[in-house]
Amino acid sequence: WRPVRSGEAGETAIRLRDKAWELIRDAVMNEPDIYDPKKRRTILLEIEEATGTKVPNLYKYIGKYWRYGKVPDALIPNYSACGKRRDPYKKSSKRSGRPKVPGAAGKKLDAQDLRNFRKAFTKYYLGEEKRSLSKTYTLLVGDFYTIKDKDGNSVAPMDPDEVPSRQQFLYWHRKNKDTLEEVLCRDGERSYQLKNRGETGRTETHLRGPGIACQIDATTADIYLVSRDDRTAIVGRPTMYFQMDSASHIVTGMNISLDPPSWENAARTILNSVEDKVEYCARYGITITEEEWPCMHFPSVILADRGEMESRTADLLCKHLGITVENAPPYRGDLKGIIEKHFDLINIDMASLPGKVKKDFRQRCAEDYRLDAALDLYEFTAIIIRCVLQYNNYHYMEAFRKTPQMRQLHVRPIPRDIWNFGIRYMSGGLRTMDREHVRYHLLPKGEASVTRSGIRFDGRYYTCEQAEQEKWFDIARTDSSWKVTAAYDPRDAGLIYISPVAGGEPVECHLLDRDRGFEGMGTEEAARLAAFDHEEKMAYEPTETFHQVQLEEFISRTKADALAKRPKDAGRSRAARISEIEANRKKEKISIRDRNTAETMKKQGLLPEKGAGTEEASGAVSPITRMLQEALDKALKGGPDGNGHP
Known part of the structure; x- marks a missing residue:
């Protein structure tokens, strides 16, 4: 089959086509006689007699007509097949082309x-x-x-x-x-697939609606941040994670941290996708309505890079949360085109921020942009949240292909509008799940102990309503402590999630009052405080030990003095001495009170120092002592008039 080229043919070719068609038109239309060799020859002889065109030429025209589709354009002269094929590299003594400069290289190629x-x-x-x-x-x-x-x-x-x-x-x-061969050989298969592969498909083409599939990816932000506690301390570049719905292109979850890309960061992003966005934004001083960020659901499929979302992680998501993980091949960021494009938009929004990475940093006399850093992680996260809200609610996606129904309902290609349209009119796959169940299976795990003092995890003590109702701590004191698996959020040391029974529903546990000081801290900050306390204790231990030594020495001296004062033989039997304990106790209490009273009167100048303590040895309360005691009591009470006047 030869393609029809009537539009490309010249006037001469068209004239020859029309001439040939006029000769054979009646013959080829005479079906089925034209297919009978005997009848065909008779027909062609009649044409030859009428027009003078020889039968062999008529056979040539009919053959072309039949071979190239039985259309008139099949009769266009095929000049491209005319002429003899030349071999420019055939051996000869003469070199083709213009004469070369004498002495310059050049020869007849073979x-x-x-x-x-x-x-x-x-x-x-x-x-x-x-x-x-x-x-x-x-x-x-x-x-x-x-x-x-x-x-x-x-x-x-x-x-x-x-x-x-x-x-x-x-x-x-x-x-x-061969351009493609050169790219494959010089740059490799990965670069070819990423930069040179054709882009004929679209992510949202085969999706039933929003909420079914999403893309998740991380990138290092092109900006340097400072510490919130010390604004002069540069802490480096943050890692940004985003999760985007593949059908509507809306951002469903995000996470900004100073940690490198990891499963923990990806898990926080998935957690954020099901979190109440009104509460999330409020933590960063941003007030929104639920309609401005209506995403708090689980996808069924996540497309991610290999690495942090591979193997064990994929099995965990599939088994416990019903999420299928699809891993893109290495260096195939184009398969996650939606989220890769979003990174470009975010970098454009960050262009004017202090500490932004600049390409001319290595040029001579260029200032070091890292020294311009002024934002901390909290402030940067608030800015990115604002960028996401602007993108979700106001970004017009010019390249988005709307469906006929979208055009009929005047749906603008804005992520939130497409999300709302898909939820209402398409088979959206929105899924929800218990918050504790999600956090328990996504957060990193550790080992906690149920003890008499509470649920101990990482040196902190927690409790929960179920533990108090079922008296776990009483059982631990009576019997023994036991181990449980705990899920924890590295950003919040105030909560952990445990599963009391294997396969049972997780329970949220909060800090006991004794450890409330760790609320609002991350686990790393809490660990630093615990380490600081331990170091402080170790540094103070020599001082405490020295004073403990002095205490022991004082006790030893006092004990030695007391033993030296005790007579070796009191002249009474052991039984008599023991029977007199109660009476001796009463006498000693009276003696102590008399001494204290006399000492107080001396300090107030109410009793001369002479004769002080003469009654002490008598073993009985004298009238003078009693009188002094009554006078002292009145003085201490304020006197008869309550103002200290006698």
Whole structure:
């Protein structure tokens, strides 16, 4: 079959076509007689007699008509098939082209020269060294067009008339160039798939609606941040994670942190996708309505990079949350075109921020942009949230292809509008799940112990309503403690999630009052505080030990003095001494009170120092002592009038 080219044919070709068609039109329309050889010859003889055109020529026209589709355009002359095929590299003594400069390289190329070109091109230009075309020509001459010694070293140039010129080699390359082959060989399959592969499909084409599939990816932001506690301390570049719905292109979840890309960060992004966005934005001082960010649902499929979302992670998501993970091949960011494009938009929005990475940093006299850093992680996250809200609610996606129903309902290609349209009119796959269940299976795990003092995890103590109702801590004190698996959020040390029974529903646990000081902290910050307390204790231990030594020495001296004062033989039996304990106790209490009273009266100047303590040895309360005690009591109470006047 030859393509119809009537629009490309010239006037002469059209005239010849029409002439041939006039000759055979009646014959080819005379079916089925035209297919009978005997009847066909009779028909053609009649045409020959009427027009003078010979039967062989008529057979030629009919053959072309039948071979090329039985259409009149089949009779257009095929001039491209005319003429003799020439071989420009056929051996001859004369070189084609304009005369060359005397002494310059250039020759009549033959088949051997072409083989040499191919060998050098494959070895040097397409090989591992990836030489330039100019250098490849130099190496070509060195390999095939120099005089060599017995060791294969070039010792002299060949006659220029026997050496192909540089222009001949470059012309050969232009004429035989295979761009795709060169990209594959020089840049590799990965680069080819990423940069040179055709882009004929669209992500949203085969999706039933929003909420079914999403894309998740991370990138390092092109900006440097500072510490919130010390604004002069530069902490580096943050990692941004985004999760986007494949059908509507809306951002459903995000996470900004100083940690490198990891499963923990990806899990936080998935958690954020099901989080109440009104509460999330409020944590960063941003007030929105639920309609401005209506995404708090689970997808059924996640397209991600290999690595943090592979193997164990994929099994976990599929088994516990019903999410299928599809991993893109390495270096195939084009398969996640939606989210890759979003990264570009975010970088455009960050262009004016202090600390933004600049391409001219290495140029001479250029200022170091890292020293301009002024935003902390909290402030940067608030800015990115604002960028996401602007994108979700106001970004017009010019390249988005609307369906006929979208056009009928005047749906604008804005992510939130497409999301709302898909939820209402398409088979959207919105799924929800219990918050504790989600967090337990997505967050990193650790081992906690149920003890008499609470649920101990990482040095902190937690409790929950179920533990108090079922008296876990009483059981741990009576019997023994036991281990449970705990899921924790590294950003919030105030909560953990445990599963009391294997396969049971997770339970949220909060800090006991004794550890409320860790609320609002991340686990790393809490660990730093615990480490600081431990170091402080270790540093103070020598001081405490020294004073403990002094205490022990004082106790030893006092004990020795007391033992020295005790008579060896009191003159009473052991039983008598023991029976007198109660009476001795009463006497000693009276004696202590008398001494204290006398000491107080002395300090107030109410009793002369002489005779003080004369009643102490009597063992009985004297009238004078009693009188002094009553006077002291009145003085302490304020006197009879309550103002200290007697």
